[in-house]
Amino acid sequence: MAEQNAAQVILARNVNKIFNPGSDEQVIALQDINLTVKQGEFISLIGPSGCGKSTLLRLIADLITPTNGELKINDKTPHQARLDRDYGMVFQAATLYDWRTVIKNVQLPLEIMGYPAHVRKTRAQEMLDLVELGKFAKHYPWQLSGGMQQRVAIARALAFEPSLLLMDEPFGALDEFTRERMNMELLRIWTRTGITVIFVTHSIPEAVFLSSRVVVMTPRPGRITQVVDVDLPYPRVFETRELPRYFELITTVREHLREAHGG
Amino acid sequence: MAEISASLPAFTPKSRAQRLREALRYYLPTVLVAFSVLVIWELAVRVLNIQQFLLPRPSAIFEAWFEEFQTFISGGGSILFQASGATLYSAIGGFLLGCGAGVFVALATARWTIISEAMMPFAIAANSVPIIAFAPVTNNWFGLTNPASKMAIVAVIVFFPTMINTVRGLTMVEPRQLELMQSYAARPWKILRALRIPNALPYILSALRVASALSVIGAVVAEFFGGPRATLGVYITQEAAGFNFARAWTGIIMASAIGISFYVVVLLVERWAMPWHVSFRKKS
Numbered sequence: 001m002a003e004q005n006a007a008q009v010i011l012a013r014n015v016n017k018i019f020n021p022g023s024d025e026q027v028i029a030l031q032d033i034n035l036t037v038k039q040g041e042f043i044s045l046i047g048p049s050g051c052g053k054s055t056l057l058r059l060i061a062d063l064i065t066p067t068n069g070e071l072k073i074n075d076k077t078p079h080q081a082r083l084d085r086d087y088g089m090v091f092q093a094a095t096l097y098d099w100r101t102v103i104k105n106v107q108l109p110l111e112i113m114g115y116p117a118h119v120r121k122t123r124a125q126e127m128l129d130l131v132e133l134g135k136f137a138k139h140y141p142w143q144l145s146g147g148m149q150q151r152v153a154i155a156r157a158l159a160f161e162p163s164l165l166l167m168d169e170p171f172g173a174l175d176e177f178t179r180e181r182m183n184m185e186l187l188r189i190w191t192r193t194g195i196t197v198i199f200v201t202h203s204i205p206e207a208v209f210l211s212s213r214v215v216v217m218t219p220r221p222g223r224i225t226q227v228v229d230v231d232l233p234y235p236r237v238f239e240t241r242e243l244p245r246y247f248e249l250i251t252t253v254r255e256h257l258r259e260a261h262g263g
Numbered sequence: 264m265a266e267i268s269a270s271l272p273a274f275t276p277k278s279r280a281q282r283l284r285e286a287l288r289y290y291l292p293t294v295l296v297a298f299s300v301l302v303i304w305e306l307a308v309r310v311l312n313i314q315q316f317l318l319p320r321p322s323a324i325f326e327a328w329f330e331e332f333q334t335f336i337s338g339g340g341s342i343l344f345q346a347s348g349a350t351l352y353s354a355i356g357g358f359l360l361g362c363g364a365g366v367f368v369a370l371a372t373a374r375w376t377i378i379s380e381a382m383m384p385f386a387i388a389a390n391s392v393p394i395i396a397f398a399p400v401t402n403n404w405f406g407l408t409n410p411a412s413k414m415a416i417v418a419v420i421v422f423f424p425t426m427i428n429t430v431r432g433l434t435m436v437e438p439r440q441l442e443l444m445q446s447y448a449a450r451p452w453k454i455l456r457a458l459r460i461p462n463a464l465p466y467i468l469s470a471l472r473v474a475s476a477l478s479v480i481g482a483v484v485a486e487f488f489g490g491p492r493a494t495l496g497v498y499i500t501q502e503a504a505g506f507n508f509a510r511a512w513t514g515i516i517m518a519s520a521i522g523i524s525f526y527v528v529v530l531l532v533e534r535w536a537m538p539w540h541v542s543f544r545k546k547s
């Protein structure tokens with residue numbers, strides 16, 4: 001790894017994404033996106049519905065391509081990064097396969113990528129234990145609650161140890177209590193593995209608590225209006241939520257969001 | 264989950280008597296309905312004095328069947344059972360050929376969506392054609408008494424619904440599930456194996472269920488156009504022409520029994536192949 005370059009996981013320069021350009025249904029989903037993300041950062045994307053958070057994630061994942069602008073993942077084109085399996089993605093919906101048991105779902109990427117059977121088994125079980133679903137390995141997805149399904153999706157995204165984790169509102173379906181536990185869990189995984197995380201959320205406190213930086217976005221057209229550095233101490237613990245600085249940052253992010261809304 | 268585990272301590276294995284009683288409660292209504300239909304049928308024929316060529320008594324049908332059954336188990340060549348065997352052979356042979364070819368063609372063209380999509384209108388049109396009308400033609404091709412002539416008709420009848428359903432199952436994949444595969448940079452054949460084929464399984468098996476019923480119908484009707492004496496279609500027409508209506512009805516009963524058993528077998532295969540499917544999930 002070339003140290004000075006390897007540090008830059010995502011580089012976006014003047015990226016635009018226009019859906020159905022030229023037609024009546026033309027939507028400028030993203031305009032002039034400039035963003036650099038360094039290795040090991042935890043970035044939250046926050047903003048009202050329709051501001052292009054999922055679109056930005058899907059651009060990074062090479063599930064769609066930018067209309068123009070420059071986008072680099074680990075100094076490669078997004079396409080090459082996808083072929084190199086540089087990222088794991090947790091979609092807005094869990095997207096588990098009905099016909100596979102929970103553990104077989106977690107094994108899916110390992111199967112596709114040709115890991116040997118014994119590695120698949122042990123790795124998948126480890127990942128399930130990590131999201132506290134070790135006992136549900138033999139269940140089918142429909143036997144789990146929505147929140148549990150989402151945790152399986154997280155275990156699946158982590159299974160092949162990608163260096164970049166893209167998460168689209170992974171905890172949207174969880175209750176407050178489970179959500180806080182999963183936040184701690186995610187931070188633990190992040191600290192332990194040094195993975196880079198891009199995390200979409202609608203919750204300001206969650207974004208502040210988890211992130212090293214919070215990216216505030218606005219809709220129509222989708223743009224980045226502010227990037228807030230979160231200077232809360234590590235490790236983030238239960239008491240972090242009681243720090244005055246924590247509340248200050250929440251207020252800052254909230255105000256940026258409100259400004260963006262023109263209110 | 265909470266409800267299940269909460270009810271666990273109260274769980275005790277059911278005794279044999281208990282299970283028997285439950286089975287009885289489950290099947291009793293069906294048995295009662297069948298029994299009453301037979302009784303009403305029997306009474307109606309006797310009281311209304313219905314001519315036997317219109318509708319024989321169930322008891323007469325049963326007598327005729329039992330006679331054949333006794334010859335059969337005593338090893339003295341029962342033509343009814345021989346005919347049932349022959350028809351079953353044609354039906355299963357045609358089923359395997361036609362369904363096998365249907366699934367194969369769908370899989371072979373799955374890689375090239377354009378080809379399978381181009382084929383679909385023709386397949387759907389062909390599926391609406393009364394293929395059974397070609398029975399005289401296949402009789403000429405393979406020979407009237409050659410079981411291949413019946414198998415060919417059955418195979419063509421079941422080929423189209425199987426192929427159409429398989430193509431649908433392979434292509435009607437949720438976009439999100441496909442995106443997941445893309446995010447793994449999965450090769451097309453891995454997508455086929457890990458996503459498209461499992462996705463198509465319910466479609467294929469429901470096609471097979473339909474095909475199982477169609478294949479028995481196809482075989483019997485194809486035999487109406489002629490064939491060896493020992494086939495159900497020929498047996499039914501000949502006995503009816505000879506005014507042996509109770510015996511003709513034994514042929515109909517055997518054809519029905521074959522059709523239903525075949526259907527049930529496919530249903531069991533379906534359960535075994537996809538225990539995860541919505542329709543088999545336990546309610547409790």
Ligand SMILES: Nc1ncnc2c1ncn2[C@@H]1O[C@H](COP(=O)(O)OP(=O)(O)OP(=O)(O)O)[C@@H](O)[C@H]1O
Nearest residue numbers: 019020027029048049050051052053054055056222
């Ligand atoms: N495939 C598509 N075709 C056309 N327009 C699209 C498509 N995907 C997204 N859009 C449009 O792009 C804009 C941004 O959508 P996106 O899904 O990225 O929003 P989001 O920030 O993720 O919203 P949410 O918080 O509700 O998930 C929306 O106006 C949407 O209508």
Ligand SMILES: [Mg+2]
Nearest residue numbers: 053054092168
């Ligand atoms: Mg979204």
